[in-house]
Amino acid sequence: MGDLLATEREIAEQAGTKLGLRFDKSVVRLVEGLKTSLAAVVPDGEAVIVTVTAPIKLRAKTGAVLDSLVRQGLVEDERFDTIHGNQIRLRRLTGLSPQKPKVLGFVHNPEMDAGVILALAEAWLRARA
Numbered sequence: 001m002g003d004l005l006a007t008e009r010e011i012a013e014q015a016g017t018k019l020g021l022r023f024d025k026s027v028v029r030l031v032e033g034l035k036t037s038l039a040a041v042v043p044d045g046e047a048v049i050v051t052v053t054a055p056i057k058l059r060a061k062t063g064a065v066l067d068s069l070v071r072q073g074l075v076e077d078e079r080f081d082t083i084h085g086n087q088i089r090l091r092r093l094t095g096l097s098p099q100k101p102k103v104l105g106f107v108h109n110p111e112m113d114a115g116v117i118l119a120l121a122e123a124w125l126r127a128r129a
Contacts, residue, residue, distance in 0.1 A: 005031055007101050011124045019117055020109035022054045030056060030063050031105035037067050042102035048074070049091045049121045050105045051114040058084040066090070070103075078118075089114045093122060100125055 005028060012021050034050060042048055048070050056062055065083045074092040081088050087110070104125075106117050 005105075007124075008104060008106055008121075011104075011121055014124070015120050019106075019120075020112035021117070022107045022109070026056055026059050027054070027107040030059050030107065033063050034066060034070075034105050035101075035103045038070050038103045041071055044098040044102075045094065045096050045100075046102065047093045047096055047100055047125055048103050049093070049118055049125075050103070051089045051117050052083075052105070052107045053087040053110045053114075054107050056086060056107060062086055062088075087114070089118060091118050091122065093125060096125055 005023060008021070008031070009023070012019055030052070031050075038048065050066055050070075052062065052066075062083050066088065069079065069081075069090060074090060077092050079088075079090045081090075104121050106114075106121070108114065108117060
């Protein structure tokens with residue numbers, strides 16, 4: 001299986017700036033789990049970008065809550081919340097090519113503004129035809 005976080009890594013590299021992103025084993029498990037479980041839930045032409053502050057205190061429980069929030073449907077285009085002590089943000093995008101990734105996940109250091117990460121990820125998704 002290829003690197004399921006390849007898109008996230010590419011966005012980080014193209015940003016050319018320190019984003020405070022984490023790619024350790026726990027992060028990979030969380031993001032890969034979300035991508036796998038939500039691939040069929042997010043409609044074609046849409047994407048959900050997730051940010052979580054590090055360190056992830058309860059990875060499995062945090063992942064389950066994030067999964068549930070996306071499955072319930074995001075009423076608004078962006079949601080801020082705290083899950084098990086971690087700040088999270090979810091952003092729903094519409095009007096994308098069906099070939100775009102449906103779920104992107106980023107775990108970042110607390111001092112980094114998640115809004116910057118979301119904006120970079122959204123720009124990356126919208127720029128790729």
